Amino acid sequence: MKQNNMIALGVIGVGIVAAVVTGMQSKDLGTSSSAPKSKIPADAVKVEGVGQGMDGDVKVELILTKDKIYSINVTEQNETPNIGTMAVDQLPASIFEANSIDVDAVTGATVTSTAIKNATVEAIKAAGFDPTVFGYVEKETVEVNLDEIPADAVTATGEAQGLMGPVTVEITATADKIYNVVAKGDQETPSLGGVALEQLPGEMIKNNTLDVDAVSGATVTSDAIKTAAKQALESAGLNASNFTGAAADAKDAPAETKETAEETTSAAAEKKDIPADAVTVTGEAQGLMGPVTVEITATANKIYDVVAKGEKETPSLGGVALEQLPAEMVSKNTIDVDAVSGATVTSDAIKTAAKQALESAGFDKADAQESEAEESKAEESEAETKKDEDSKEAAADEVTATGEAQGINGPVTVEVTAVANKIINLVATGDKETVGIGTKALEELPEKILSANSLNVDAISGATITSDAIKEAAKKALESAGIDPSVFTK
Incomplete structure (x- = not known):
């Protein structure tokens, strides 16, 4: 009997809960995400959809026709104040204005943003309309036919540290092809790391490479999956470099255009834009519940990569800071970034550990930032900066x-x-x-x-x-x- 495994490749990765269609009412919702009642046509329908947020169901109400959204509102949610609620406040207006769910997630609220998009898609489907008209891309699946895996394929397991605990990957492969990947991490945050655990294996199989994009909002878990997969391949005696993007490209190229291993490695380095003189260093500081470790790759004047870990931090608070602040530091090329609301202690620990790491490398990044801040202050008027005697x-x-x-x-x-x-x-x-x-x-x-x-x-x-x-x-x-x-x- 043929056995098949279906592995999801999600564009929108958080599970959908439910959707219902209700009768059109004359109620004017009166928000910035609604058209005036007089502009809503008679054939518009009102529908509801529900998606899974960070802290429970997120319910969305739509008024729409087959090709236009006239109103979108979040009517029920229990998301974290000043984090998930940022998406609740901002994303419906973005979807309304674009008439599409293909809009950027709200920074710092990826899970809630995804829940709102998922609920919107389900509401559109419940109305009997095509969600692709509104920017939705159907999930792809990778079908793994276990009966077609060759006899010389080997199955091996690797493990790496995720955001909240160990991540285990079981991979089935030959020397040049990945046939199956299963990733597990019981302690990872379901709505963040859990999405990566679901999506990345399918991407690896489909593209026959470990060099796949991290899931937004789940960088640490994504990296752990890739590291564990590499470890598994190596433990099976397979060359993991055969399954990196650069190696795969070289392998598929005609013989006369194949790059040498040295050229391939160089190309991979260029792809990351990390110069040869960059150094990678580690710092540690006390978080809310335990130590927070930061690994930073930088030169004297540029930050290229930051990874923060803190196994004991609260997933829905400190865990959000561990995911978000590193990206902010890289994007803004500074460790002086805003703390995540509700996770001040963890945020401060990340910044302190990053500063310690840079100083251990001989980079005085913190002092440079302080100097810039002082220069900025010096430009302010004397009236704004002068302190009174009190x-x-x-x-x-x-x-x-x-x-x-x-x-x-x-x-x-x-x-x-x-x-x-x-x-x-x-x-x-x-x-x-x-x-x-x-x-x-x-x-x-x-x-x-x-x-x-x-x-x-x-x-x-x-x-x-x-x-x-x-x-x-x-x-x-x-x-x-x-x-x-x-x-x-x-």
């Missing part, structure tokens, strides 16, 4: 102190930097707090306290005990510094 006095009185209180599973420690009437910085840690609940409070509550300059802020939903512990520890820290905490509880 500010100077306050700066002189600035103190940093630590307090501790009992969280739900263990002690919560808070370090506060403040003056008599202002909280300047606050960092909360608690290694034993529940991942995804207490850790969310450890990330988000300090920002709320700083923003309000008050300890009298709402607890993080579902993490009341940890939230209360943070506020109590902050109060103790202020008291130990000789600052009256009642100033910050009014």
Whole structure:
């Protein structure tokens, strides 16, 4: 009996949940993603679709005809504030204006962006319309016929470190052809790394190469899959370089145009645009839940690659920073990038580790950035930069102190930097707090306290005990510094 494996090659990789068609109503949704009610034709239909977001279902409501979207709104979601909600706020307008789902994902909210696109596609299908009219590209599949794998093919396994844990790849191949690839990583984030685990094996089989594009938002997991696949091939006695893009191109070329191994390697290096004098170095700093390691490839004046890892960081918060900040650093050629909202501690750890790595290579990147910042400040008017005497006095009185209180599973420690009437910085840690609940409070509550300059802020939903512990520890820290905490509880 013939056996087949179907491996998805996703353009949109997060699973679709459901879609329903509802009757057209006269309700004017009144958003920037809607046409005026008077402009919506009588034959337009209202439909709903649901896609899987980072933190649950994302429901989208459309009003459309077969070739035009007249309204698109996200009507239900539970995405992370200031991260996934950025896509909820921005992407519907982009789709509406382009009349297409083929628009860029919102930076920092790839999973939610994909969920909105998936829900939109399902809604279009539920209306009986062709989604390709709106920029959708059908998923490809690679059919693996296990009965057609030759007898001399070998199956081997390799393992590499993913974002949250080990990634294992089982590969079946001969010396010059990949027949099957299966990737597993139980600890990877389902909506990020999970997409890479699903898509990359099919890409490798289809293109007969390990040199495939990383999945957007899942670079670390993608790299782990490729590394594990290479390790598996080598453990089977196969030459993994036969399955890189450069080697595959050379192998398929006519004999008279084939490149030497040296030329092929050179071409691969050029493709990455990394010069010979670039160095790769590593730095480490303390994240929210454990160490964060950053590997950076750079010359004295340019960053070419950054990879950040932190196995113990919270997947939906710190994990987002581990994925996003490296790309920002490379794109902007600076380690002075904005922290990911809700993941300040992890973001700061990434930047500190990157700085440490650059300094270990003898590159004074951080100082160069500080100099640029100082030059920029010097260009500002004296009125904008001059501090009054009260500010100077306050700066002189600035103190940093630590307090501790009992969280739900263990002690919560808070370090506060403040003056008599202002909280300047606050960092909360608690290694034993529940991942995804207490850790969310450890990330988000300090920002709320700083923003309000008050300890009298709402607890993080579902993490009341940890939230209360943070506020109590902050109060103790202020008291130990000789600052009256009642100033910050009014």
